[in-house]
Amino acid sequence: MIQPQTHLNVADNSGARELMCIRIIGASNRRYAHIGDVIVVVIKDAVPNMPLGRSEVVRAVIVRTCKELKRENGMIIRYDDNAAVVIDQEGNPKGTRVFGAIARELRQFNFTKIVSLAPEVL
Amino acid sequence: MFTKSYGSLPASCKITKPGFFLGSHILSNRGITTSNVSQNSDPENASATPAPRIKFKRLDKTARHIMQILDREAVEEVRTQREIPDIRPGYIIQLRLEVPENKRRVSTVKGIVIARRNAGVNTTIRLRRMVAGVGIESLLPLYSPNVKEIEILDKKKVRRAKLYYLRDKMNALKK
Numbered sequence: 001m002i003q004p005q006t007h008l009n010v011a012d013n014s015g016a017r018e019l020m021c022i023r024i025i026g027a028s029n030r031r032y033a034h035i036g037d038v039i040v041v042v043i044k045d046a047v048p049n050m051p052l053g054r055s056e057v058v059r060a061v062i063v064r065t066c067k068e069l070k071r072e073n074g075m076i077i078r079y080d081d082n083a084a085v086v087i088d089q090e091g092n093p094k095g096t097r098v099f100g101a102i103a104r105e106l107r108q109f110n111f112t113k114i115v116s117l118a119p120e121v122l
Numbered sequence: 123m124f125t126k127s128y129g130s131l132p133a134s135c136k137i138t139k140p141g142f143f144l145g146s147h148i149l150s151n152r153g154i155t156t157s158n159v160s161q162n163s164d165p166e167n168a169s170a171t172p173a174p175r176i177k178f179k180r181l182d183k184t185a186r187h188i189m190q191i192l193d194r195e196a197v198e199e200v201r202t203q204r205e206i207p208d209i210r211p212g213y214i215i216q217l218r219l220e221v222p223e224n225k226r227r228v229s230t231v232k233g234i235v236i237a238r239r240n241a242g243v244n245t246t247i248r249l250r251r252m253v254a255g256v257g258i259e260s261l262l263p264l265y266s267p268n269v270k271e272i273e274i275l276d277k278k279k280v281r282r283a284k285l286y287y288l289r290d291k292m293n294a295l296k297k
Contacts, residue, residue: 064256068261073222073263073266073268074244074246074262074263074266075261075262075263075266075268076260076261077258077260077261078258078259078260078261079256079257079258079259080256080258080259080293081256083256100253100254101253101254101256101258104221104223119254120253120254122253122258
């Protein structure tokens with residue numbers, strides 16, 4: 001349940017360290033974003049000497065939330081933090097590596113590249 | 123009247139008056155020596171040891187807790203198919219889950235049980251584990267057909283039924 005002003009960790013090596021959500025892509029006046037949703041973020045903290053710098057507005061896809069993700073077989077997954085992967089307009093990740101476990105649902109949202117880079121798919 | 127009742131009493135029954143002890147001792151021996159004697163005496167002592175009767179509730183009383191009965195039957199059915207050990211919070215468990223999308227088995231979901239919620243067939247357990255540097259909690263139905271095998275690795279001593287305090291203790295990303 002990510003909403004504007006939410007700080008997120010970054011799960012890839014694109015250069016950003018912390019992001020802040022400013023808008024949720026989808027319908028207008030959409031309140032919360034979950035795993036698999038694209039959001040517009042501003043970079044609050046960045047690793048020095050990388051292509052992405054501080055206070056840049058980019059897009060990101062949410063990969064981990066503290067709010068539970070429900071599946072049809074009755075299983076529920078809950079991460080310990082909120083995290084996102086920085087992407088470009090087409091949906092390809094800007095970084096080359098992804099960290100942390102990624103939920104299988106991202107494959108259905110057509111983020112296959114992120115799922116293939118993931119060290120572990122839950 | 124006295125002799126009949128003593129013949130059918132089990133030997134472990136307490137007899138208060140010492141005078142009757144000798145008599146019952148003899149009579150119970152008589153019951154044990156030949157099986158015919160005990161069977162013949164049974165129809166006479168219908169009051170002392172009746173044949174076991176299956177009790178039926180009135181049908182409308184059964185209907186009131188029919189869901190409980192159905193739930194119990196469903197749990198029994200799953201238990202006869204698979205062996206599901208007793209799982210309590212504080213156990214470290216290794217599960218073998220089947221993932222229908224991959225058509226393969228994803229083995230070794232290994233974690234500590236931090237909660238168990240009993241709800242008949244929908245009994246769920248919460249597992250906490252660290253995956254790739256991130257803490258993950260999964261809530262799994264215990265009697266799900268996707269759960270193929272459960273193995274208990276270790277048992278930790280805990281003094282709680284729900285171990286939610288572990289979220290602060292075992293959190294790698296906490297600053």
